Amino acid sequence: MPASREDSPLSSADYDILVAGGGMVGAALACALAGNRLRIAVVEKQPPQLEWPPEEIDLRVSAINHASRNLLENIGAWDAICEHGIQPYREMRVWDQSRLGDIHFDSASIGEPDLGHIIQNRIIQAALWQQMQQHADIELLTPACITQMDPEPDALSLMLDDGNRIRCQLAIAADGASSRLRNMAGIAVDVHDFEQYAVVATVGTPDGHHETAWQRFLPNGPLAFLPVSPSACSIVWSTTESESLELLDLESSAFCDRLVEVSEGRLGALECSPQRARFPLRSQHAQSYLAERLVLVGDAAHQIHPLAGQGVNLGFRDAAVLAGTILHAQSSGEPWHGRPVLRRYERARRGDNQLTRKSMEAFNSLFSNSSPPLRLVRNFGLRAADSSHIAKRFFMQQALGTGMDVPPLCRKRLAG
Ligand SMILES: Cc1cc2nc3c(=O)[nH]c(=O)nc-3n(C[C@H](O)[C@H](O)[C@H](O)COP(=O)(O)OP(=O)(O)OC[C@H]3O[C@@H](n4cnc5c(N)ncnc54)[C@H](O)[C@@H]3O)c2cc1C
Numbered sequence: 006m007p008a009s010r011e012d013s014p015l016s017s018a019d020y021d022i023l024v025a026g027g028g029m030v031g032a033a034l035a036c037a038l039a040g041n042r043l044r045i046a047v048v049e050k051q052p053p054q055l056e057w058p059p060e061e062i063d064l065r066v067s068a069i070n071h072a073s074r075n076l077l078e079n080i081g082a083w084d085a086i087c088e089h090g091i092q093p094y095r096e097m098r099v100w101d102q103s104r105l106g107d108i109h110f111d112s113a114s115i116g117e118p119d120l121g122h123i124i125q126n127r128i129i130q131a132a133l134w135q136q137m138q139q140h141a142d143i144e145l146l147t148p149a150c151i152t153q154m155d156p157e158p159d160a161l162s163l164m165l166d167d168g169n170r171i172r173c174q175l176a177i178a179a180d181g182a183s184s185r186l187r188n189m190a191g192i193a194v195d196v197h198d199f200e201q202y203a204v205v206a207t208v209g210t211p212d213g214h215h216e217t218a219w220q221r222f223l224p225n226g227p228l229a230f231l232p233v234s235p236s237a238c239s240i241v242w243s244t245t246e247s248e249s250l251e252l253l254d255l256e257s258s259a260f261c262d263r264l265v266e267v268s269e270g271r272l273g274a275l276e277c278s279p280q281r282a283r284f285p286l287r288s289q290h291a292q293s294y295l296a297e298r299l300v301l302v303g304d305a306a307h308q309i310h311p312l313a314g315q316g317v318n319l320g321f322r323d324a325a326v327l328a329g330t331i332l333h334a335q336s337s338g339e340p341w342h343g344r345p346v347l348r349r350y351e352r353a354r355r356g357d358n359q360l361t362r363k364s365m366e367a368f369n370s371l372f373s374n375s376s377p378p379l380r381l382v383r384n385f386g387l388r389a390a391d392s393s394h395i396a397k398r399f400f401m402q403q404a405l406g407t408g409m410d411v412p413p414l415c416r417k418r419l420a421g
Pocket residue numbers: 025026027028029030031048049050051066067068069149150151179180181182185186203205241284302303304305311313314315316317318319320
């Protein structure tokens with residue numbers, strides 16, 4: 006049985022691996038490592054919500070690609086996610102502020118049943134949390150925060166906020182974009198501030214969303230409608246700070262009118278509720294994923310613009326590669342927590358994460374720009390891409406996460 010903070014003898018505990026942060030990426034990684042004679046602790050600041058009214062939709066959702074879905078299946082969390090509710094999207098329509106460029110992706114054109122699923126974050130989080138609770142070799146230490154990290158000759162010693170100290174062979178920082186462990190290790194980050202905020206909300210779609218993800222590039226940033234249930238979309242509207250504040254302040258009916266206007270009524274009528282939130286947008290990348298007995302994954306290592314819905318998909322891929330690297334080294338008798346092994350993980354992931362991050366920065370600045378030459382380039386680009394089957398197939402495979410070297414844990418169903 007997992008230990009709660011109350012019944013765990015923290016001061017005497019020693020773990021092979023300590024995962025700091027039980028968010029989507031940290032929890033998936035712990036599940037991927039479980040069952041391999043490793044003693045794992047997951048330290049989480051705030052335990053997740055496990056129950057909520059069935060009709061309530063989380064403001065935070067993620068577009069989950071096929072590679073991530075395979076990972077969630079392989080670690081045993083997918084069935085519970087499906088029970089709570091998932092929404093496939095089969096098509097994607099992207100268009101430009103000037104209405105000249107338009108691109109349409111259809112899963113049927115590449116023989117796939119869908120392009121991915123839109124899933125509420127808390128559904129993924131709850132399923133992963135319950136899956137961690139099934140593993141006798143994972144101890145959940147929560148609520149707890151790491152406040153200090155001291156390398157010792159044969160271990161890493163970590164202090165928790167209640168004064169208890171724990172030791173581990175390797176700590177994995179999955180504690181998000183403001184990673185405390187990364188900062189304590191003195192790892193610098195390259196940062197790009199988009200000077201944008203993402204306003205999120207859920208809108209009813211009485212005329213239907215046609216299982217399509219819609220995205221329009223507006224002068225201040227992209228607006229996406231992601232189908233999250235049979236009759237609702239989650240919106241992510243990236244814009245300037247001042248417009249984001251204005252959008253948060255609007256009455257529901259005025260917010261709805263604005264959405265219908267800027268989406269050119271493509272989804273028909275919309276129904277808006279007053280719940281809205283905003284998140285500052287920046288992209289960042291840790292200059293190293295490694296320090297002494299410490300390795301970074303997920304948003305602790307990299308954060309990207311949400312315009313293509315890839316952030317947690319990259320994090321899941323980190324988790325799959327890191328778990329595969331550690332377990333392979335362990336089974337070959339190599340020191341799995343040593344730098345040479347962890348460097349393999351970093352080499353495998355850094356390029357993909359950097360390329361995705363830079364592409365999102367380029368897309369955002371190309372499309373959120375009204376200069377006439379740039380408008381011409383992007384309209385030409387969108388039309389050329391739309392008429393090229395090869396280009397569309399390439400983009401779709403990238404988005405599905407199946408277009409490149411796919412780590413074994415992200416491949417279709419492994420044995421049992
Ligand atoms: C508006 C928006 C829309 C997005 N849409 C998508 C999408 O469609 N698809 C997609 O793939 N990605 C999307 N993303 C990105 C995605 O949400 C993130 O990449 C993802 O949440 C990162 O997961 P994580 O587990 O690495 O970090 P987090 O989700 O930040 O989790 C970190 C965890 O660590 C805990 N923690 C923090 N500090 C400590 C500490 N000191 N000690 C212990 N625990 C700690 C936190 O409580 C939390 O549980 C979106 C992001 C935004 C802002």
